[in-house]
Amino acid sequence: MDKPKAPIDYNNPVITIKGLKKSFEDYHVLRGVDLELYQGENLVVLGRSGTGKSVLIKVVSGLLTADHGSVKVLGCDINNISPKDLRELRVRMGFSFQNSALYDSMTVRKNLEFPLVRNRKGIGKKEIDAKVHEVLEAVGLRQTINQMPSELSGGQRKRIGIARTLILNPEIMLYDEPTAGLDPITCIEINELINEVQQQYKTSSIIITHDLTCAKQTGDRIAMLLDGQFQRQGTFEEVFDTDDKRVKPFFDYNFIK
Numbered sequence: 254m255d256k257p258k259a260p261i262d263y264n265n266p267v268i269t270i271k272g273l274k275k276s277f278e279d280y281h282v283l284r285g286v287d288l289e290l291y292q293g294e295n296l297v298v299l300g301r302s303g304t305g306k307s308v309l310i311k312v313v314s315g316l317l318t319a320d321h322g323s324v325k326v327l328g329c330d331i332n333n334i335s336p337k338d339l340r341e342l343r344v345r346m347g348f349s350f351q352n353s354a355l356y357d358s359m360t361v362r363k364n365l366e367f368p369l370v371r372n373r374k375g376i377g378k379k380e381i382d383a384k385v386h387e388v389l390e391a392v393g394l395r396q397t398i399n400q401m402p403s404e405l406s407g408g409q410r411k412r413i414g415i416a417r418t419l420i421l422n423p424e425i426m427l428y429d430e431p432t433a434g435l436d437p438i439t440c441i442e443i444n445e446l447i448n449e450v451q452q453q454y455k456t457s458s459i460i461i462t463h464d465l466t467c468a469k470q471t472g473d474r475i476a477m478l479l480d481g482q483f484q485r486q487g488t489f490e491e492v493f494d495t496d497d498k499r500v501k502p503f504f505d506y507n508f509i510k
């Protein structure tokens with residue numbers, strides 16, 4: 254499957270990271286990270302376990318503070334932001350985490366309504382209903398509206414989790430291992446959904462994954478974290494066209510011949 258051409262604005266970075274360092278005691282996880290995410294782009298972040306991919310996402314979303322360096326997200330300086338501005342900024346970002354984070358005691362409809370009711374004070378019932386139907390349509394799961402999360406498959410839960418973030422029209426999407434634990438066909442369907450979200454909602458996304466099929470299908474650009482920095486960036490082919498012993502096994506073990 255070829256990736257649909259994305260409308261990327263390379264003059265408009267939505268995230269700019271310069272010289273980011275983050276340590277935990279004497280363990281230096283991020284050692285001078287530079288990165289830009291452009292408007293409309295899907296950027297895939299690769300790296301071995303423990304290289305700091307989740308730490309990076311947590312710094313970008315203000316859950317962890319940087320030790321050094323600057324992090325600008327949608328024009329806001331994350332290192333110098335008030336709690337109120339940070340809350341408002343987070344509403345402009347959608348998070349898709351591994352466990353989908355659905356409320357098990359609520360139907361799909363209630364799960365989808367929840368962020369709207371909490372973040373859009375005064376929104377009317379008609380508008381809520383229209384948004385719920387729109388996002389369910391976008392993820393192809395209209396029929397699940399009255400079901401409980403426990404009645405959904407892993408792939409469906411993932412889709413509803415994505416729908417729940419889309420309902421607030423996020424400008425940036427952060428996907429943390431979107432295909433983890435899913436069968437290969439469902440993985441491909443989730444990859445296609447990530448690309449559809451990019452097209453339909455004009456999102457800019459960071460996609461953390463160990464799944465190179467996901468990286469290849471969704472990434473307009475790949476950035477690989479090596480020794481605390483993005484030492485390889487480019488298209489999928491560019492990143493893996495190397496004999497670098499830190500990079501090549503990553504490819505070889507993913508596509509065992």
Ligand SMILES: Nc1ncnc2c1ncn2[C@@H]1O[C@H](COP(=O)(O)OP(=O)(O)OP(=O)(O)O)[C@@H](O)[C@H]1O
Binds near residue numbers: 302303304305306307
């Ligand atoms: N709050 C914390 N306190 C102490 N150490 C932490 C904290 N958060 C992360 N770390 C450490 O930072 C390193 C990077 O963690 P991180 O979760 O970012 O890895 P990752 O690249 O996302 O790994 P994986 O692919 O396995 O999810 C790990 O060694 C982890 O133990």
